[in-house]
Amino acid sequence: NGSKKVLDALEKHMGEAGLDVVLEFRPEGHGDGVRVSHSGCQGFCQMGPLVTILPENILYTKVTADDVPEIVAETLVGGKVVERLLYVEPRTKEKCLGPDQIPFYQRQTRTVLKECGFIDPDDIREYVAHGGYAAARKAFADMDAKGVCDVVSQSGLRGRGGGGFPTGRKWEAARVQANPKKYVICNGDEGDPGAFMDRSLMEGNPHCVIEGMMIAARGIGADEGYIYVRAEYPLAVKRMRKAVADAEAAGYLGDNLFGSGQSFRLEVMEGAGAFVCGEETALIASIEGLRGMPSPKPPFPAQQGLWRKPTIINNVETLAQIPRIVSEGAAAYRALGTETSPGTKTFALTGHVSNTGLIEVPFGATLREVVLNIGGGVTDDRGFIDEKGFKAVQIGGPSGGCLTPDLLDLPLDFDSLRSVGAMVGSGGLVVMNQKTCMVSVARFFMEFTQRESCGKCVLCREGTKQLLALLDDVIEGRGTAETLALLETLGHAVQVGSLCGLGKTAPNPVLSTLKHFRKDYEEHVFEKR
Ligand code: SF4
Secondary structure, three states, X not given: OOHHHHHHHHHHHHHHOOOOEEOOOOOOOOOOOEEOOOOOOOOOHXXXXXXXXXXOOEEEOOOOHHHHHHHHHHHHHOOOOOHHHOEEOOOOOOEEOOHHHOHHHHOOOOOOOOOOOOOOOOOHHHHHHOOOOHHHHHHHHHOOHHHHHHHHHHHXXXXXXXXXXXXXXXXXXXXXXXXXXXXXEEEEOOXXXXXXXXXXXXXXXXHHHHHHHHHHHHHHOOOEEEEEEEOOOHHHHHHHHHHHHHHHHOOOOEOOHHHOOOOEEEEEEEEOOOHHHHOHHHHHHHHOOOOOOOOOOOOOOXXXXXXXXXXXXXXXXXXXXXXXXXXXXXXXXXXXXXXXXXXXXEEEEEEOEOOOEEEEEEOOOEHHHHHHHHOOOEEXXXXXXXXXXXXXXXXXXXXXXXXXXXXXXXXOOHHHHHHOOOOOOOOEEEEEEOOOOHHHHHHHHHHHHHHHOOOOOHHHHHHHHHHHHXXXXXXXXXXXXXXXXXXXXXXXXXXXXXXXXXXXXXXXXXXXXXXXXHHHHHHHHHOOO
Protein backbone atom coordinates (compact mmCIF):
# COMPACT_ATOMS: atom_id res chain seq x y z
CA ASN A 1 0.00 0.00 0.00
CA GLY A 2 3.00 2.33 0.02
CA SER A 3 3.89 2.11 3.72
CA LYS A 4 7.55 1.48 2.96
CA LYS A 5 7.71 4.71 0.94
CA VAL A 6 6.14 6.59 3.86
CA LEU A 7 8.69 5.07 6.25
CA ASP A 8 11.62 6.04 3.99
CA ALA A 9 10.24 9.56 3.55
CA LEU A 10 9.87 9.97 7.34
CA GLU A 11 13.50 9.05 7.91
CA LYS A 12 14.64 11.43 5.16
CA HIS A 13 12.54 14.46 6.08
CA MET A 14 13.04 14.11 9.83
CA GLY A 15 16.80 14.09 9.26
CA GLU A 16 16.56 17.15 7.03
CA ALA A 17 14.47 18.94 9.68
CA GLY A 18 17.32 18.48 12.15
CA LEU A 19 15.50 16.02 14.40
CA ASP A 20 17.56 13.37 16.15
CA VAL A 21 16.26 10.35 14.26
CA VAL A 22 16.48 7.04 16.12
CA LEU A 23 15.99 3.98 13.95
CA GLU A 24 16.59 1.22 16.50
CA PHE A 25 14.78 0.31 19.67
CA ARG A 26 16.83 1.25 22.73
CA PRO A 27 15.69 -0.51 25.91
CA GLU A 28 17.13 2.36 27.96
CA GLY A 29 14.94 4.94 26.14
CA HIS A 30 15.44 7.31 23.24
CA GLY A 31 16.54 10.49 24.98
CA ASP A 32 15.61 13.55 22.92
CA GLY A 33 15.52 11.48 19.74
CA VAL A 34 12.38 10.75 17.72
CA ARG A 35 12.15 7.09 16.90
CA VAL A 36 10.79 5.91 13.58
CA SER A 37 9.56 2.35 13.94
CA HIS A 38 7.93 0.00 11.51
CA SER A 39 5.23 -2.19 12.96
CA GLY A 40 2.94 -5.02 11.97
CA CYS A 41 -0.73 -4.59 11.10
CA GLN A 42 -2.63 -2.05 13.21
CA GLY A 43 -5.88 -3.55 12.00
CA PHE A 44 -7.43 -0.54 10.32
CA CYS A 45 -6.76 -1.89 6.81
CA GLN A 46 -9.19 0.31 4.92
CA MET A 47 -7.43 3.45 6.17
CA GLY A 48 -3.80 2.41 5.55
CA PRO A 49 -1.02 3.36 5.35
CA LEU A 50 -1.26 4.54 8.95
CA VAL A 51 1.17 6.72 10.88
CA THR A 52 0.74 6.81 14.67
CA ILE A 53 2.51 9.53 16.59
CA LEU A 54 3.24 8.67 20.21
CA PRO A 55 2.96 9.66 23.00
CA GLU A 56 0.36 12.15 21.65
CA ASN A 57 -1.57 9.20 20.16
CA ILE A 58 -2.38 10.95 16.90
CA LEU A 59 -3.39 8.64 14.07
CA TYR A 60 -2.93 9.78 10.47
CA THR A 61 -4.74 7.72 7.86
CA LYS A 62 -4.21 7.05 4.14
CA VAL A 63 -0.79 8.66 4.37
CA THR A 64 1.35 8.91 1.24
CA ALA A 65 5.02 9.83 0.93
CA ASP A 66 3.89 13.26 -0.34
CA ASP A 67 2.16 13.93 3.02
CA VAL A 68 5.31 13.33 5.01
CA PRO A 69 7.01 16.80 4.73
CA GLU A 70 3.82 18.32 6.18
CA ILE A 71 3.65 15.77 9.01
CA VAL A 72 7.26 16.48 9.93
CA ALA A 73 6.99 20.29 9.72
CA GLU A 74 3.54 20.67 11.28
CA THR A 75 3.35 17.91 13.86
CA LEU A 76 6.84 16.74 14.76
CA VAL A 77 8.44 20.19 14.65
CA GLY A 78 5.46 22.54 15.05
CA GLY A 79 3.35 20.50 17.48
CA LYS A 80 0.18 20.97 15.40
CA VAL A 81 -2.24 18.43 13.98
CA VAL A 82 -2.61 17.94 10.21
CA GLU A 83 -6.40 17.90 10.17
CA ARG A 84 -6.84 16.58 6.65
CA LEU A 85 -5.09 13.30 7.54
CA LEU A 86 -7.38 12.48 10.47
CA TYR A 87 -10.04 9.79 10.27
CA VAL A 88 -13.59 11.05 9.68
CA GLU A 89 -16.35 8.97 11.29
CA PRO A 90 -18.77 8.13 8.43
CA ARG A 91 -21.99 8.60 10.42
CA THR A 92 -21.23 11.73 12.45
CA LYS A 93 -18.68 13.21 9.99
CA GLU A 94 -16.56 14.09 13.02
CA LYS A 95 -12.78 14.11 12.83
CA CYS A 96 -11.07 11.77 15.30
CA LEU A 97 -7.63 12.58 16.64
CA GLY A 98 -6.51 9.08 17.43
CA PRO A 99 -7.50 5.52 18.35
CA ASP A 100 -9.05 6.75 21.64
CA GLN A 101 -11.72 8.58 19.65
CA ILE A 102 -12.23 6.17 16.77
CA PRO A 103 -15.13 3.73 17.36
CA PHE A 104 -13.28 1.05 15.33
CA TYR A 105 -10.64 0.89 18.08
CA GLN A 106 -12.64 2.18 21.06
CA ARG A 107 -15.14 -0.68 20.92
CA GLN A 108 -12.59 -3.45 20.62
CA THR A 109 -10.83 -5.36 23.39
CA ARG A 110 -7.37 -5.98 22.06
CA THR A 111 -5.47 -8.53 24.14
CA VAL A 112 -3.89 -10.96 21.70
CA LEU A 113 -3.45 -8.05 19.27
CA LYS A 114 -2.33 -5.63 21.97
CA GLU A 115 1.26 -5.36 20.81
CA CYS A 116 0.45 -6.05 17.16
CA GLY A 117 0.96 -2.81 15.25
CA PHE A 118 2.84 -1.16 18.10
CA ILE A 119 6.07 -3.08 18.49
CA ASP A 120 8.71 -3.76 15.88
CA PRO A 121 8.14 -7.44 15.03
CA ASP A 122 11.74 -7.81 13.89
CA ASP A 123 13.23 -6.69 17.20
CA ILE A 124 13.17 -9.27 19.99
CA ARG A 125 14.37 -6.64 22.48
CA GLU A 126 11.14 -4.73 22.06
CA TYR A 127 9.03 -7.85 22.70
CA VAL A 128 11.09 -8.57 25.83
CA ALA A 129 10.72 -4.95 26.99
CA HIS A 130 6.93 -5.41 26.80
CA GLY A 131 7.10 -8.42 29.11
CA GLY A 132 7.78 -10.99 26.42
CA TYR A 133 9.15 -14.43 27.38
CA ALA A 134 8.28 -13.85 31.07
CA ALA A 135 5.45 -16.40 30.79
CA ALA A 136 7.80 -18.96 29.21
CA ARG A 137 10.28 -18.34 32.01
CA LYS A 138 7.50 -18.94 34.56
CA ALA A 139 6.37 -22.15 32.81
CA PHE A 140 9.88 -23.63 32.62
CA ALA A 141 11.33 -22.36 35.89
CA ASP A 142 8.34 -22.51 38.25
CA MET A 143 5.82 -24.97 36.79
CA ASP A 144 5.76 -28.62 35.80
CA ALA A 145 4.03 -30.12 32.76
CA LYS A 146 0.82 -30.92 34.64
CA GLY A 147 0.66 -27.43 36.11
CA VAL A 148 0.90 -25.91 32.63
CA CYS A 149 -1.83 -28.19 31.22
CA ASP A 150 -4.02 -27.49 34.25
CA VAL A 151 -3.92 -23.72 33.91
CA VAL A 152 -4.74 -23.97 30.21
CA SER A 153 -7.65 -26.34 30.98
CA GLN A 154 -8.96 -24.06 33.72
CA SER A 155 -8.83 -21.06 31.40
CA GLY A 156 -11.36 -22.80 29.15
CA LEU A 157 -9.33 -21.83 26.06
CA ARG A 158 -10.84 -23.33 22.90
CA GLY A 159 -8.99 -23.75 19.61
CA ARG A 160 -9.30 -20.72 17.36
CA GLY A 161 -8.68 -22.62 14.11
CA GLY A 162 -12.31 -23.54 13.57
CA GLY A 163 -13.51 -26.44 15.69
CA GLY A 164 -13.30 -24.82 19.12
CA PHE A 165 -11.87 -27.97 20.76
CA PRO A 166 -10.68 -27.38 24.37
CA THR A 167 -6.93 -26.74 24.16
CA GLY A 168 -6.16 -28.01 27.67
CA ARG A 169 -7.80 -31.36 26.90
CA LYS A 170 -5.72 -31.71 23.74
CA TRP A 171 -2.50 -30.95 25.63
CA GLU A 172 -3.39 -33.31 28.47
CA ALA A 173 -3.98 -36.14 25.97
CA ALA A 174 -0.43 -35.62 24.65
CA ARG A 175 1.11 -35.09 28.08
CA VAL A 176 0.02 -38.50 29.38
CA GLN A 177 1.54 -40.40 26.44
CA ALA A 178 4.55 -42.45 27.55
CA ASN A 179 6.60 -41.82 24.41
CA PRO A 180 9.56 -39.58 25.34
CA LYS A 181 9.62 -37.94 21.88
CA LYS A 182 6.82 -35.43 21.25
CA TYR A 183 6.18 -32.52 18.91
CA VAL A 184 4.40 -29.19 18.94
CA ILE A 185 3.12 -27.82 15.63
CA CYS A 186 1.82 -24.34 14.96
CA ASN A 187 -0.77 -24.37 12.20
CA GLY A 188 -0.21 -21.19 10.18
CA ASP A 189 -1.81 -22.57 7.03
CA GLU A 190 -4.60 -20.01 7.04
CA GLY A 191 -6.36 -20.30 3.70
CA ASP A 192 -9.98 -19.18 4.05
CA PRO A 193 -10.94 -16.51 1.53
CA GLY A 194 -11.32 -13.28 3.51
CA ALA A 195 -9.28 -14.41 6.53
CA PHE A 196 -5.99 -12.81 7.56
CA MET A 197 -5.93 -13.00 11.38
CA ASP A 198 -3.07 -15.49 11.68
CA ARG A 199 -1.08 -13.74 9.00
CA SER A 200 -1.33 -10.44 10.88
CA LEU A 201 -0.27 -12.07 14.14
CA MET A 202 2.73 -13.82 12.59
CA GLU A 203 3.74 -10.64 10.79
CA GLY A 204 2.98 -8.32 13.70
CA ASN A 205 4.07 -10.27 16.80
CA PRO A 206 5.92 -13.47 15.87
CA HIS A 207 7.60 -13.88 19.28
CA CYS A 208 4.23 -14.20 20.96
CA VAL A 209 3.50 -17.28 18.83
CA ILE A 210 6.93 -18.74 19.62
CA GLU A 211 6.40 -18.15 23.34
CA GLY A 212 3.03 -19.92 23.14
CA MET A 213 4.74 -22.89 21.47
CA MET A 214 7.45 -22.98 24.14
CA ILE A 215 4.79 -23.17 26.86
CA ALA A 216 2.98 -25.89 24.90
CA ALA A 217 6.26 -27.81 24.72
CA ARG A 218 6.60 -27.46 28.49
CA GLY A 219 3.03 -28.69 28.94
CA ILE A 220 3.40 -31.90 26.95
CA GLY A 221 7.15 -32.53 27.28
CA ALA A 222 8.13 -31.86 23.65
CA ASP A 223 11.64 -30.96 22.56
CA GLU A 224 10.92 -30.11 18.92
CA GLY A 225 8.38 -28.09 17.03
CA TYR A 226 7.38 -26.89 13.58
CA ILE A 227 5.76 -23.67 12.48
CA TYR A 228 3.86 -24.51 9.30
CA VAL A 229 3.13 -21.34 7.33
CA ARG A 230 1.55 -21.15 3.92
CA ALA A 231 4.05 -20.07 1.28
CA GLU A 232 1.66 -17.38 0.06
CA TYR A 233 2.57 -15.47 3.25
CA PRO A 234 6.21 -14.63 2.44
CA LEU A 235 6.46 -11.81 4.99
CA ALA A 236 5.07 -14.07 7.74
CA VAL A 237 7.60 -16.76 6.76
CA LYS A 238 10.43 -14.23 6.82
CA ARG A 239 9.42 -12.72 10.17
CA MET A 240 8.85 -16.11 11.83
CA ARG A 241 12.27 -17.33 10.59
CA LYS A 242 13.99 -14.21 11.93
CA ALA A 243 12.12 -14.46 15.22
CA VAL A 244 13.17 -18.12 15.66
CA ALA A 245 16.82 -17.24 14.91
CA ASP A 246 16.72 -14.29 17.34
CA ALA A 247 15.04 -16.36 20.06
CA GLU A 248 17.76 -19.00 19.64
CA ALA A 249 20.51 -16.39 19.80
CA ALA A 250 18.95 -14.91 22.95
CA GLY A 251 18.78 -18.34 24.61
CA TYR A 252 14.98 -18.65 24.59
CA LEU A 253 15.18 -21.67 22.30
CA GLY A 254 17.79 -24.41 22.71
CA ASP A 255 18.99 -26.60 25.57
CA ASN A 256 18.22 -26.44 29.29
CA LEU A 257 15.68 -23.63 28.99
CA PHE A 258 15.57 -21.45 32.09
CA GLY A 259 17.52 -24.10 33.96
CA SER A 260 14.73 -26.67 33.58
CA GLY A 261 16.85 -29.30 31.84
CA GLN A 262 14.32 -29.32 28.97
CA SER A 263 15.31 -28.44 25.40
CA PHE A 264 13.10 -27.02 22.69
CA ARG A 265 13.95 -26.25 19.08
CA LEU A 266 11.81 -24.88 16.28
CA GLU A 267 11.79 -25.01 12.51
CA VAL A 268 9.67 -22.95 10.09
CA MET A 269 8.18 -24.90 7.17
CA GLU A 270 6.37 -23.50 4.16
CA GLY A 271 3.18 -25.14 2.92
CA ALA A 272 2.82 -25.63 -0.80
CA GLY A 273 -0.55 -23.97 -1.21
CA ALA A 274 -3.14 -26.68 -0.55
CA PHE A 275 -6.05 -25.49 1.59
CA VAL A 276 -6.61 -29.02 2.90
CA CYS A 277 -3.17 -28.96 4.57
CA GLY A 278 -4.77 -26.87 7.31
CA GLU A 279 -6.40 -30.14 8.41
CA GLU A 280 -4.28 -31.72 11.14
CA THR A 281 -3.52 -35.09 9.58
CA ALA A 282 -2.90 -33.59 6.12
CA LEU A 283 -0.55 -31.03 7.66
CA ILE A 284 1.40 -33.80 9.37
CA ALA A 285 1.66 -35.72 6.08
CA SER A 286 2.90 -32.54 4.39
CA ILE A 287 5.67 -32.02 6.99
CA GLU A 288 6.68 -35.67 6.54
CA GLY A 289 7.16 -35.00 2.84
CA LEU A 290 4.05 -36.92 1.76
CA ARG A 291 1.11 -35.68 -0.28
CA GLY A 292 -1.05 -33.54 1.98
CA MET A 293 -4.15 -35.73 2.36
CA PRO A 294 -6.24 -36.21 5.49
CA SER A 295 -6.38 -39.62 7.12
CA PRO A 296 -9.02 -41.10 9.43
CA LYS A 297 -8.92 -40.44 13.17
CA PRO A 298 -8.26 -42.20 15.58
CA PRO A 299 -5.42 -42.38 16.17
CA PHE A 300 -5.49 -38.70 17.07
CA PRO A 301 -2.28 -36.69 16.62
CA ALA A 302 -1.99 -36.36 20.40
CA GLN A 303 -1.55 -40.14 20.44
CA GLN A 304 0.26 -40.72 17.15
CA GLY A 305 1.07 -37.67 15.11
CA LEU A 306 4.22 -36.50 13.36
CA TRP A 307 6.51 -39.47 12.65
CA ARG A 308 3.92 -41.43 14.70
CA LYS A 309 4.92 -39.60 17.88
CA PRO A 310 2.49 -37.70 20.19
CA THR A 311 1.92 -34.30 18.63
CA ILE A 312 -0.22 -31.30 19.37
CA ILE A 313 -1.27 -28.95 16.61
CA ASN A 314 -2.59 -25.55 17.55
CA ASN A 315 -3.61 -22.62 15.46
CA VAL A 316 -1.56 -19.38 15.54
CA GLU A 317 -4.14 -17.38 17.48
CA THR A 318 -4.64 -20.17 20.03
CA LEU A 319 -0.91 -20.24 20.76
CA ALA A 320 -0.72 -16.45 20.93
CA GLN A 321 -3.30 -16.53 23.78
CA ILE A 322 -1.14 -18.84 25.92
CA PRO A 323 1.47 -16.41 27.37
CA ARG A 324 -1.27 -14.23 28.84
CA ILE A 325 -3.02 -17.23 30.40
CA VAL A 326 0.21 -18.37 32.09
CA SER A 327 1.16 -14.84 33.21
CA GLU A 328 -2.19 -13.67 34.51
CA GLY A 329 -3.86 -16.95 35.41
CA ALA A 330 -7.02 -18.75 34.32
CA ALA A 331 -9.44 -16.58 36.31
CA ALA A 332 -8.19 -13.36 34.69
CA TYR A 333 -8.52 -14.98 31.27
CA ARG A 334 -12.10 -16.03 32.02
CA ALA A 335 -13.02 -12.45 32.95
CA LEU A 336 -13.57 -11.83 29.23
CA GLY A 337 -15.91 -13.74 26.96
CA THR A 338 -18.71 -16.11 27.94
CA GLU A 339 -18.89 -19.11 30.28
CA THR A 340 -18.37 -21.64 27.50
CA SER A 341 -16.32 -19.44 25.14
CA PRO A 342 -13.91 -17.52 27.36
CA GLY A 343 -11.48 -14.89 26.12
CA THR A 344 -11.45 -12.87 22.94
CA LYS A 345 -11.56 -13.68 19.23
CA THR A 346 -9.97 -11.90 16.31
CA PHE A 347 -12.06 -11.48 13.18
CA ALA A 348 -11.12 -10.36 9.69
CA LEU A 349 -13.92 -7.96 8.82
CA THR A 350 -14.34 -7.46 5.08
CA GLY A 351 -16.95 -6.82 2.41
CA HIS A 352 -19.60 -4.08 2.26
CA VAL A 353 -18.68 -2.36 5.50
CA SER A 354 -17.20 1.10 6.19
CA ASN A 355 -14.22 -0.10 8.22
CA THR A 356 -12.65 -3.27 6.95
CA GLY A 357 -9.82 -4.67 8.99
CA LEU A 358 -8.58 -6.93 11.71
CA ILE A 359 -10.56 -6.68 14.94
CA GLU A 360 -10.65 -8.35 18.34
CA VAL A 361 -13.70 -8.58 20.58
CA PRO A 362 -14.64 -10.69 23.60
CA PHE A 363 -16.69 -13.78 22.74
CA GLY A 364 -20.33 -12.84 23.23
CA ALA A 365 -20.11 -9.50 21.43
CA THR A 366 -23.07 -9.21 19.09
CA LEU A 367 -23.05 -9.09 15.33
CA ARG A 368 -24.58 -5.61 15.61
CA GLU A 369 -21.60 -4.42 17.64
CA VAL A 370 -19.14 -5.88 15.15
CA VAL A 371 -20.76 -4.90 11.87
CA LEU A 372 -22.55 -1.67 12.67
CA ASN A 373 -20.45 -0.16 15.46
CA ILE A 374 -16.88 -1.39 14.96
CA GLY A 375 -17.36 -1.87 11.24
CA GLY A 376 -18.99 1.56 10.98
CA GLY A 377 -22.07 0.30 9.12
CA VAL A 378 -22.93 -1.18 5.76
CA THR A 379 -21.84 0.39 2.47
CA ASP A 380 -22.70 0.25 -1.21
CA ASP A 381 -21.08 1.87 -4.28
CA ARG A 382 -22.05 5.31 -3.00
CA GLY A 383 -20.61 4.83 0.48
CA PHE A 384 -22.25 4.47 3.89
CA ILE A 385 -25.87 3.25 4.04
CA ASP A 386 -27.84 2.52 7.17
CA GLU A 387 -28.58 -0.87 8.68
CA LYS A 388 -31.54 -1.41 6.36
CA GLY A 389 -28.95 -2.09 3.66
CA PHE A 390 -27.57 -5.07 5.58
CA LYS A 391 -28.34 -8.40 3.97
CA ALA A 392 -26.02 -11.01 5.46
CA VAL A 393 -22.66 -11.91 6.92
CA GLN A 394 -20.79 -14.99 5.82
CA ILE A 395 -19.00 -16.21 8.93
CA GLY A 396 -16.32 -18.86 9.05
CA GLY A 397 -15.26 -18.82 5.41
CA PRO A 398 -16.07 -21.68 3.02
CA SER A 399 -17.03 -23.95 5.93
CA GLY A 400 -19.28 -21.43 7.59
CA GLY A 401 -22.76 -20.14 7.13
CA CYS A 402 -24.75 -16.96 6.62
CA LEU A 403 -26.14 -14.79 9.38
CA THR A 404 -29.18 -12.70 8.55
CA PRO A 405 -30.47 -9.30 9.83
CA ASP A 406 -32.75 -10.97 12.40
CA LEU A 407 -29.58 -12.37 14.02
CA LEU A 408 -27.94 -8.96 14.53
CA ASP A 409 -28.23 -9.37 18.30
CA LEU A 410 -26.88 -12.92 18.36
CA PRO A 411 -23.79 -13.24 20.61
CA LEU A 412 -20.77 -14.34 18.63
CA ASP A 413 -19.49 -17.41 20.43
CA PHE A 414 -18.97 -21.07 19.60
CA ASP A 415 -22.27 -22.36 20.95
CA SER A 416 -24.63 -19.55 19.91
CA LEU A 417 -23.35 -19.74 16.36
CA ARG A 418 -23.68 -23.50 16.27
CA SER A 419 -27.29 -23.19 17.46
CA VAL A 420 -28.17 -21.25 14.29
CA GLY A 421 -26.25 -23.56 11.95
CA ALA A 422 -23.15 -21.36 11.57
CA MET A 423 -19.68 -21.56 13.09
CA VAL A 424 -16.92 -19.26 14.30
CA GLY A 425 -14.57 -21.00 11.90
CA SER A 426 -11.21 -19.34 11.78
CA GLY A 427 -12.85 -15.89 12.01
CA GLY A 428 -13.55 -14.51 8.56
CA LEU A 429 -16.55 -12.14 8.47
CA VAL A 430 -17.70 -11.05 5.01
CA VAL A 431 -20.46 -8.43 5.17
CA MET A 432 -22.92 -8.22 2.25
CA ASN A 433 -25.40 -5.51 1.34
CA GLN A 434 -28.89 -5.87 -0.17
CA LYS A 435 -27.54 -5.83 -3.72
CA THR A 436 -25.62 -9.07 -3.20
CA CYS A 437 -26.90 -12.21 -4.91
CA MET A 438 -26.54 -15.00 -2.38
CA VAL A 439 -26.50 -17.70 -5.07
CA SER A 440 -23.32 -16.12 -6.44
CA VAL A 441 -21.87 -16.04 -2.91
CA ALA A 442 -22.61 -19.77 -2.51
CA ARG A 443 -21.05 -20.41 -5.93
CA PHE A 444 -17.90 -18.47 -4.99
CA PHE A 445 -17.29 -20.64 -1.93
CA MET A 446 -18.28 -23.85 -3.73
CA GLU A 447 -15.81 -23.15 -6.52
CA PHE A 448 -13.13 -22.65 -3.88
CA THR A 449 -13.80 -25.90 -1.99
CA GLN A 450 -14.26 -27.90 -5.19
CA ARG A 451 -10.85 -26.73 -6.40
CA GLU A 452 -9.27 -27.50 -3.02
CA SER A 453 -10.78 -30.98 -2.53
CA CYS A 454 -7.88 -33.43 -2.25
CA GLY A 455 -9.84 -36.06 -4.18
CA LYS A 456 -9.68 -38.87 -1.64
CA CYS A 457 -13.45 -39.23 -1.05
CA VAL A 458 -15.89 -39.69 -3.91
CA LEU A 459 -18.60 -37.54 -2.37
CA CYS A 460 -16.29 -34.60 -1.77
CA ARG A 461 -14.42 -34.94 -5.08
CA GLU A 462 -17.43 -35.53 -7.34
CA GLY A 463 -20.20 -34.11 -5.16
CA THR A 464 -18.69 -30.62 -4.96
CA LYS A 465 -18.29 -30.67 -8.77
CA GLN A 466 -21.96 -31.53 -9.19
CA LEU A 467 -23.02 -28.92 -6.63
CA LEU A 468 -21.05 -26.33 -8.57
CA ALA A 469 -22.68 -27.41 -11.83
CA LEU A 470 -26.13 -27.15 -10.24
CA LEU A 471 -25.34 -23.65 -8.98
CA ASP A 472 -24.25 -22.72 -12.51
CA ASP A 473 -27.58 -24.05 -13.80
CA VAL A 474 -29.43 -21.79 -11.37
CA ILE A 475 -27.34 -18.70 -12.14
CA GLU A 476 -27.42 -19.23 -15.91
CA GLY A 477 -31.19 -19.69 -16.04
CA ARG A 478 -31.36 -23.48 -16.56
CA GLY A 479 -32.50 -24.19 -13.01
CA THR A 480 -35.85 -25.73 -12.03
CA ALA A 481 -37.54 -26.62 -8.76
CA GLU A 482 -35.85 -30.02 -9.09
CA THR A 483 -32.43 -28.33 -9.23
CA LEU A 484 -33.07 -26.72 -5.85
CA ALA A 485 -34.20 -30.05 -4.37
CA LEU A 486 -31.08 -31.75 -5.79
CA LEU A 487 -28.82 -29.09 -4.29
CA GLU A 488 -30.25 -29.87 -0.87
CA THR A 489 -30.11 -33.66 -1.20
CA LEU A 490 -26.60 -33.69 -2.60
CA GLY A 491 -25.43 -31.10 -0.07
CA HIS A 492 -26.51 -33.35 2.81
CA ALA A 493 -24.91 -36.39 1.14
CA VAL A 494 -21.54 -34.61 0.79
CA GLN A 495 -21.70 -33.59 4.47
CA VAL A 496 -22.25 -37.17 5.56
CA GLY A 497 -19.95 -38.95 3.10
CA SER A 498 -16.77 -36.90 3.42
CA LEU A 499 -13.81 -37.79 5.59
CA CYS A 500 -12.48 -34.43 6.70
CA GLY A 501 -13.76 -31.01 7.63
CA LEU A 502 -13.24 -29.61 4.14
CA GLY A 503 -15.78 -31.98 2.58
CA LYS A 504 -18.07 -32.16 5.60
CA THR A 505 -18.52 -28.39 5.63
CA ALA A 506 -18.20 -27.64 1.88
CA PRO A 507 -22.01 -27.62 1.33
CA ASN A 508 -22.61 -25.24 4.28
CA PRO A 509 -22.71 -22.02 2.21
CA VAL A 510 -25.19 -23.64 -0.24
CA LEU A 511 -27.44 -25.11 2.45
CA SER A 512 -27.33 -21.99 4.57
CA THR A 513 -28.16 -19.63 1.67
CA LEU A 514 -30.91 -22.01 0.51
CA LYS A 515 -32.40 -21.87 3.99
CA HIS A 516 -32.13 -18.13 4.59
CA PHE A 517 -32.22 -16.69 1.05
CA ARG A 518 -34.37 -19.10 -0.91
CA LYS A 519 -35.94 -16.09 -2.60
CA ASP A 520 -32.62 -15.33 -4.32
CA TYR A 521 -32.60 -18.85 -5.77
CA GLU A 522 -36.27 -18.69 -6.74
CA GLU A 523 -35.78 -15.39 -8.52
CA HIS A 524 -33.21 -17.08 -10.77
CA VAL A 525 -35.36 -20.16 -11.29
CA PHE A 526 -38.87 -18.79 -11.59
CA GLU A 527 -38.30 -15.21 -12.68
CA LYS A 528 -35.14 -16.01 -14.74
CA ARG A 529 -33.34 -12.88 -13.61
FE1 SF4 B 1 -10.03 -34.95 0.66
FE2 SF4 B 1 -12.49 -33.89 0.55
FE3 SF4 B 1 -12.15 -36.32 1.52
FE4 SF4 B 1 -11.26 -34.18 2.89
S1 SF4 B 1 -13.38 -34.71 2.44
S2 SF4 B 1 -10.19 -36.11 2.58
S3 SF4 B 1 -10.62 -32.85 1.19
S4 SF4 B 1 -11.73 -35.64 -0.60
